[in-house]
Amino acid sequence: MDAANSHQQAEGRPLIAPSTTEHPLYDSVVEACRTVFDPEIPVNIFDLGLIYTIAIDDAGVVRIVMTLTAPGCPVAGEMPGWVSDAVGAVPGVQDVEVEMTFDPQWGMDMMSEEARLELGFM
Template sequence: MSQSPEPLEGAPLIAPSTTDHPLYDGVVEACRTVYDPEIPVNIYELGLIYTIDISDQNEVRVAMSLTAPGCPVAGEMPGWVADAVLTVPGVKDVDVQLTWEPPWGMEMMSDEARLELGFM
């Protein structure tokens, strides 16, 4: 049984997004329409969307986390994100994966989210 190799020192734990893809901004805006029911800030500004990877065939893969593994909507939120992203014109398919690595932390929130929640 082989073990997966340790990440390289200094290697990012979060894979980069396909920010130069023409659909990227629309996918981000779609993610901004999804809210954690317990927090009045969208999941993109909360930093729960880790990676938006868009293929040349306009297939979107989203890696996301939740504020906590016991989040009451853990089973539903990936579907909400997929449904929102599928409304973006040109998107052919969406695959949303939950990950717990790295664990979400408050430092992942945008300045807008910190301001909205009174942390700034």
């Protein structure tokens, strides 16, 4: 590790917090997120890269940090509710907290390969 990396790690946390991928509910929560679509783009919000973090605690509380393709997105006020409803229906999920962020700002490089193919970017 070079000096620049050790300084950066010591200075703070990553821009996007890691997800709780080892939790037994993680895959089901991801699948629930894949049922939510941005109405302007025919790709689900997970593959678009709009879901930054899925954190699940031992009590089954899911905390999702997400963004939108643009701050002025027409469904900005509704999409967190759609995500909460979809994830809240997963068996074992006790509560869902959805936090919206624009830091870091979403970019097309956050899309999965499948999303890029679907939209003709590959």
